[in-house]
Amino acid sequence: MCVRMKLLIIGYKNHALRLHRLLTTLGANDIKLWNYRVDSYDEILNSDVIFIASPNNTHVDYIKNILETSKKKDSVYIFCEKPPATEHESIMYLDHDIPENIKKRIYFNFNYRHSILAKGISKVLNSGELGNPIYFSFYNSHGLAFKDPNNWRFSSGNLMDGILGTVTSHYLDLCLWLFDIHDIFLYKNDIAKNNIIDTITVNLLIKHKKYCNIDIFNSYAGPYINEAKLIFEDGYFSLKNGKLSLFSPRDSFSSDGRFTIPNETIIFDGDYYDVSLLNSLKYFIDAVKMNREFPLKMYNCSMRTNKFLLDYC
Numbered sequence: 001m002c003v004r005m006k007l008l009i010i011g012y013k014n015h016a017l018r019l020h021r022l023l024t025t026l027g028a029n030d031i032k033l034w035n036y037r038v039d040s041y042d043e044i045l046n047s048d049v050i051f052i053a054s055p056n057n058t059h060v061d062y063i064k065n066i067l068e069t070s071k072k073k074d075s076v077y078i079f080c081e082k083p084p085a086t087e088h089e090s091i092m093y094l095d096h097d098i099p100e101n102i103k104k105r106i107y108f109n110f111n112y113r114h115s116i117l118a119k120g121i122s123k124v125l126n127s128g129e130l131g132n133p134i135y136f137s138f139y140n141s142h143g144l145a146f147k148d149p150n151n152w153r154f155s156s157g158n159l160m161d162g163i164l165g166t167v168t169s170h171y172l173d174l175c176l177w178l179f180d181i182h183d184i185f186l187y188k189n190d191i192a193k194n195n196i197i198d199t200i201t202v203n204l205l206i207k208h209k210k211y212c213n214i215d216i217f218n219s220y221a222g223p224y225i226n227e228a229k230l231i232f233e234d235g236y237f238s239l240k241n242g243k244l245s246l247f248s249p250r251d252s253f254s255s256d257g258r259f260t261i262p263n264e265t266i267i268f269d270g271d272y273y274d275v276s277l278l279n280s281l282k283y284f285i286d287a288v289k290m291n292r293e294f295p296l297k298m299y300n301c302s303m304r305t306n307k308f309l310l311d312y313c
Contacts, residue, residue, distance in 0.1 A: 005048035005049050005288070006030075006032070006046060006047040006048045006049070007023070007028055007030065007031045007032065007047065007048070007049045007050075007051070008031070008032040008034050008043060008044060008047040008049070008050050008051070009031060009032065009033050009034060009050075009051040009053055010034050010036075010044065010050065010051065010052045010053060010054045010062060011033065011034070011051075011052075011053035011054050012033040012034065012035040015053050015081065016033055016051075016053040017033075018274075018277070019051055019053055019281070020033060022274070022277060022278050022281050023281060023285070025278070026278075026281060026282055026285050028285070032047070036054075041065075044062075044065075044066065044070075045066070045069055045070045045071060045072075046070075046071070046072075047072075047076070048072060048075070048076060048077065049076070049077045049079070049288055050062075050066060050076060050077070050078050050079070051079045051080075052078065052079065052080040052081060053081050055152075055161065056081075056083055056086050056160055056161045056165055056166075057086045057087075057156065057158065057160075057161060059080050059081070059083075059084060059085065059086075059090075060084070060085050060086075060090035060093060060094060062080075063078060063080060063094070063106070064093065066078065067098065067102065073102075074101075074102070075105075076105065077105050077106075077107070077284075077287075077288050078105065078106045078107065079107050079109060079281075079284050080106065080107070080108050080109065081108075081109050082108055082109055082110050082165070082169050082170070082173070082302070082305075083160055083165040083169050083305075083306050083309060084108050084302055084303070084306050085160075085306055085310070086158055086160035086161060086165065086310075087158075087160075087310070088310055091303065091306050091307060091310060094303060094306075095303045095307075100296060101293075103296060103299045104293035104294050104295075104296060104299070105293060105294070106294075106299060107284050107287075107294055107298070108298075108299070108302040109277075109280055109284075110169070110170065110173040110174075110177070110301075110302060110305065111170075111276045111277045111279070111280035112170045112171070112173065112174040112276055113173070113174065113177045113280070113298075114276055114279035114280040114283055115174075115272070115275070115276035115279070116244055116267060116268045116272065116275060116276070117174075117228070117230075117237065117239055117244055117272075118174060118177070118178065118276075120237055120244070120246070120267060121178055121230065121237070122178065124232060125178070125208060129234070130232035130233065130234045130235045130248060131232050131233025131234045132208060132209050132210045132212070132232065132233050133206075133208055133210075133212040133230070133231070133232050134212060134231045134232060134233060135212060135213055135214075135229075135231045136175075136212065136213075136214040136215070136228070136229070136230045136231070137214070137215045137216075137217075137228065137229050137230075138171045138214075138215070138216045138217065138227075138228045139217045139225050139226070139227045139228070140167055140171075140217070140218050140219075140225065140226055141217065141218065141219040141220075141221075141222035141223065141224065141225045141226075142219075142220065142222070142223075142224045142225075143220070143221060143222065143223065143224070144198075144220040144221075145191065145192035145194060145196065145198035145219075145220040145221040146192050146221060149192065149194045149196065153166060153220070154194070154196045154198075157196075158313065159188075159197055159309075159312075159313045160309060160310065160313055162196070162197065162198075163197065163198060163199070163200055163218055163219070163220055164197070164200055164309055164312065164313065165309060167200075167218040168200045168202060168216060168218045168309070169305060169306075169309055171202070171216045171218070172202060172204075172216065172305055172308060172309065173301070173302070173305040175204055175206065175214055175216075176301055176304055176305050176308070177301055179206035179207070179208055179212075180206060180207050180208075181204055181205070181206050182205045182206065182207055182211070183203075183204070183205040184202065184203070184204050184205075184308060185202070185203045185204075186200065186201070186202050186203075186312040187200070187201045187202075188200060188312070189201075191219065191221035191222070192220075192221045198219060198220040198221040199217075199218070199219040199220070199221055199222070200216070200217075200218045200219070201215070201216070201217050201218075202214075202215070202216040202217075203215055203216075204216070226239075226240070226241050226242075227239060227240045227241075228240075233250065234248055234249050234250045235247055235248025235249060235250060235262060236248075237267075239272070242268075242269065242270055242271060242272040242273075243266065243268070243269040244266075244267045244268045244269070244272065245264050245265060245266050245267060246264070246265045246267055247261065247262040247263070247264055247265075248262050248263065248265075249262055249263075250262065
């Protein structure tokens with residue numbers, strides 16, 4: 001990274017280390033991993049670019065303290081992991097108490113907006129080449145609630161620190177980013193019987209010229225699955241364990257004239273999540289390099305996603 005700025009990551013392990021690794025691939029070579037146990041808070045206040053990768057319930061406290069006490073509060077860039085807030089009072093602060101010019105320098109990392117799938121959906125929606133969307137489904141599951149019921153994801157009792165804020169937020173935000181949502185229903189379950197919500201099902205009704213249903217299933221209490229199907233009138237996207245394919249056209253026939261599976265075009269096959277995260281970081285870093293503001297609609301969509309989630313906690 002050619003711009004001489006002080007970059008600091010609030011966090012020193014797990015996701016903070018992943019951010020550090022990916023930032024290095026983007027050319028950043030002087031990044032401080034900040035450990036609240038041993039490092040001075042002044043290091044945060046003297047930084048030009050701050051990445052908040054701390055526990056979910058601390059995000060707003062860090063943002064508030066930075067904006068109130070940093071000498072660079074009018075110029076600092078903040079990259080904050082999702083979800084932005086875990087309580088209604090905190091989301092009210094983010095939504096109403098921060099001036100618009102400051103909001104345009106705060107970036108919440110709903111990185112699925114920058115995924116290859118999101119780009120594919122946007123392309124076919126804009127071009128109309130696959131017709132209207134008919135039905136979308138997202139499934140993400142593994143058995144953590146049975147394997148490790150004492151994991152940090154279950155410790156607070158707040159769903160924004162658990163499966164709702166950590167997993168479901170990605171899929172819900174992607175849908176809110178791409179579509180107008182008319183109805184939303186969310187169902188919670190404790191499959192592992194640990195007195196912890198470990199499974200979420202969301203049903204959405206969206207509109208893009210015509211109405212379309214979306215189902216989201218996220219669980220810490222099921223077998224491993226990481227798949228999505230996004231069905232349009234003339235084809236569908238299939239995402240399975242990082243492999244994204246497009247199957248089209250609808251009118252595909254076997255030699256005896258029966259409908260058959262359309263031709264497959266492989267769009268991507270690899271570490272799907274890391275690529276979306278890298279794309280998101282690149283978008284952020286490019287804005288920092290050019291001293292560019294982020295569109296306010298990005299901030300507002302993050303608030304809308306967060307409010308939906310908090311309504312169901």
